[in-house]
Amino acid sequence: MxxxxxxxxxxxxxxxxxxxxxxxxxxxxxxxxxxxxxxxxxxxxxxxxxxxxxxxxxxxxxxxxxxxxKIVELKADKTGQTDISEILKTCIEKANTEHKNVFIPKGDYKIDKIVELLDINNVSIECEIGTKFIVNLTDIDNYNVIKFNNSNNINFSGGKCVNINDDLRSRSLYNGAFLTFNNCSFVEVHNCISENMNYLVQLNQRCHDALIYNNEFYNSSIKEQSSMSAILCYSSYNVDIYNNFIQGQTYDGTISVFGSGSNNVNVYNNRMFNYFDLNTVNYLSQGITIDQGCKFVNVYNNEIRGYWYGVDVKSNVEFIDVYDNTVKGCKIAITNRDGEATEGTSTNEVYIRNNKITFNELYHKNLDNFQLDGFQQIGISAINRYGCKITNNEILVDYTMTTPCCGIYVKPNTTVSKDYLEETIINNNKISLLYAFSTFYYANDGSCALFINSGKNIKIKGNYLRFYSSRSCNTILFKGENTNLFIEENTIKNQNPSMRLIKLFDDSSTLKNSIIQNNRLEDTTILICDDVIIETKNNYFKDNFGFRKIIDGGYTSKLVLGNNTADTLYRITTQYTPTMLFNIKVNVYNTGQCISGLLSVKITNGTASLTNSQVQGNENIRFEIQNNGTCDFNIRINNQTGESIRLYSILELLSVDQITNII
Structure with missing residues (x-):
């Protein structure tokens, strides 16, 4: 009482x-x-x-x-001169047999071999402040320090483990951990510290109901790639990893949630800082990794800096929510990708939302061969995936970049044979390639807000894209064959007047069967424009605000127009000789009224002539299209010289009562 x-x-x-x-x-x-x-x-x-x-x-x-x-106190050499591994093992086993807890007084304790424990239940191991375990891990002798097997209700607190060998070149997977738990339940590890260890804590298969919190991990020993993590959750469930501080070089997921059965895991409020060298790249280092069979994993409110991948969501995972994280100076801040599994494995219900991502100096100097279409830094990427939801993220430039960067990069899985792919959503993101408040930073030429590579069934809606008008950055760039895209209600601010809302990557890139509507371009008037032979078929352009120029290039192309203000319809370079039949097909759907328009076709930067009963030279043609009607213009280009020419087909849609005034 x-x-x-x-x-x-x-x-x-x-x-x-x-x-x-x-x-x-x-x-x-x-x-x-x-x-x-x-x-x-x-x-x-x-x-x-x-x-x-x-x-x-x-x-x-x-x-x-x-x-x-109720306490068994460790009584062993405290000077760090004598191996105490057997004494520690006996102490914990004694506490287990007598239903007591373990108290380890402060001191330096040398451990030369694994302390492996079996069937330990209801034991709390408390280390007094100043308790330090000293180990000498090598590439050959890379043992786990304390390992619990088939144990329950274990509480470990307050210990510090230091590896005195700080020049390791490689590590063995699942070895070199301070604390390892195998097939254990109701585990708590808190207020512990590790230095130059492979792992601080391993939940190594079939663990559940574990809390890993308020720990610290430091590592400066890794000189090359190795399989290591500060905290590993391997095929374990009902796990919370939170309020940990991690600083140092890592490779295979600093916090790694991995393997089938890793379900219902929460990773939150952790601070993670990777050591970095501006002259080299810590190749493929990963801040938080979610990989191979995980389900129902939440990653939120973490601060992550200086990794190759900040948050890395990989193969065969489902119901992953990555939100409210702050990621700075990473090669790719947040990615949803294949990982080490077979390309094309599914990833379903992945949400990347409300994250704040900043490009800065950590990797901008590291020119390397591992690039995605020339970009050295990427905010969010979804590679060989479908159905990813990328919403309400903020991606900012916090340094004057010297290499191109990309806000959001999407390359869906093109190997899937399904007729219907789950819709990928890119909604309500803010991507600012310009920072102009107390200081002035901007992205380099060639940077891009959104890059879609061979996209299918993607919705791009309500995004705010901001640029520096003195730099040539792209807004939405398409590579490969893209189809069934919905580009709606996006706003572009401070764009270079020579750039476009939509650009095709090269002459083999296409945009087909898509809807582009209700977008707002505030500082330039180009919707789509290019200087190469391109193909954009069967798209529907409707009610885009402020746009004046639309291109739908290619031989016998078809453009579906509705209520657009447009003056440049085609802009094409052609080398056909001696003649080329060029077809312009203008369709008007669902306007509710008859539409009148003016068409003129001009040739510049080359020597050729046009012949057609409708078009003679550079004259304008007035035409009228009934509601839901079509008007065809078949124009023959006579290019007798065989030189490259540039063809402009200029279209202006007018209402029936509008005054015609063409300059």
């Missing part, structure tokens, strides 16, 4: 130390206090109150004696 505290109060009266004397018959005098008004009654110094204190002291002594009887 808890001791109930007594509140002692002084006695306060109006006239203290005042008495009235009365003579007794036997000649004695009795003094009677004259208190006047009693202001505070006070607490009586009585036997009951004093005995209560005595009883409390006795009870406390019994509790202390009971606690002492």
């Amino acid at each position: 808890a001791y109930e505290k007594t509140i002692w109060e002084d006695r306060v009266v109006e006239t203290p130390n005042t008495y009235r004397s009365v003579e007794n018959p036997d000649g004695t005098i009795t003094l009677y206090p004259v208190t006047g008004q009693i202001i505070q009654k006070g607490t009586p110094v009585s036997a009951s109150n004093l005995n209560k204190i005595e009883d409390g002291i006795v009870e406390l002594g019994e509790q202390l004696e009971h606690i002492e009887n």
Whole structure:
């Protein structure tokens, strides 16, 4: 029973130390206090109150004696000169047998071999502040320090493990850990520190209900690629990893959630800083990795800096939510990719949302061969995946870049044979390749806000894309064959007037069967434009605000127009000789009215002529299209010289009552 505290109060009266004397018959005098008004009654110094204190002291002594009887204290060499691995093993096993806990007093304890424990249950191991375990891990002798097997209700706190060998070149997978748990349940590891270890904590298969929190991991020993993580959750479930601080070089997921059965895992409020060298690249280092068979994993409120991949979501995972993280100076801040598994393996229900990503100096100097279409830094990438939801992220430039960067890079899985692929969503993201507040930073030429490589069934909606007008950056760039895209309600700010909302990567890139509507371009008037032979077939352009130029190039192309303001329809370089039949097909759907328009076809930068009953030279043609109607213009290009020419087909759509005025 808890001791109930007594509140002692002084006695306060109006006239203290005042008495009235009365003579007794036997000649004695009795003094009677004259208190006047009693202001505070006070607490009586009585036997009951004093005995209560005595009883409390006795009870406390019994509790202390009971606690002492429940503890097994490690008694071993504290100077770090003698191996104590067997003594530590015996100490923990004794506590387990006697149903007690372990207390390890401060000191330096040398451990030369694994302390492997089996069937330890309901044991708490508390290390006093100043407790240090000293190991000498090498590439050959790379053992786990303390390992629990088939154990339950283990609480380990306060220890520090230091590897004195700080020049390792390689590590063996699943070795070199401070604490390892195999097939264990209800595990807590907190307030522990590791230095130059392969792992701080391993949950190595079939663990569940574990809490890993308030730990610190430091590593400067890795000089080359190696398989290592600060914290590993391997095929374990119901795990929370939070409030840990990690600094140092890593490779295979600094915090790694890996393997089938790693379900219901939360990784949050961790701070992770990778060592970096501006002259080299820590190749493929990963901050937080979610890989191969994981389900229902939440990664949120983490701060991640200086890795190749900040958050790396890889093969065969489902229901992954990456949100509210801050990622800075990573090669690729957040990625959803194949990983080491077979290309094309599925990743379903991956959400990347509300993250803040910053490009800065950490990797901008590292020119290397591992690039995605020339980009040295990428904010978010989804590679060989479909169905990824990328929403409400903020991607910013925080340094004047010297190499191209890309806000969001998407390359869906093209090997899937399904008729329907789950829709990939890129919605409501803010990508600013310009920072102009207290300082002025901007992305380099060739940078891009959105890059879609062979996209299919992708929705790009409500994104805000901001640029520096003196740099030639692309807004939405398409490579390969792209089809069934919805590009809607996007806003582009401060774009270079010569750039476009939509650009095709090269002359083999296409955009087909897509809808581009209700977009707003604030500082230039080009929707799609290019100077190569391109193909953009069967697209529907409708109600885009401020756009003046639309291109739909290619031989016998088809453009579906609805309520656009457009003056440049085609801009094509051709080398056909001697003649080329060029077809312009203008369709108007669902306008509810008859549409009139003007068409003129011009040739510049070359010598050729045009012949057609409708078009003669550079004259303008007025035409009229009924609602849901089509108007065809077949134009023959006579290019007798065989030189390259540039053809402009200029279209302006007018309402029937509008005044015609073509300059």
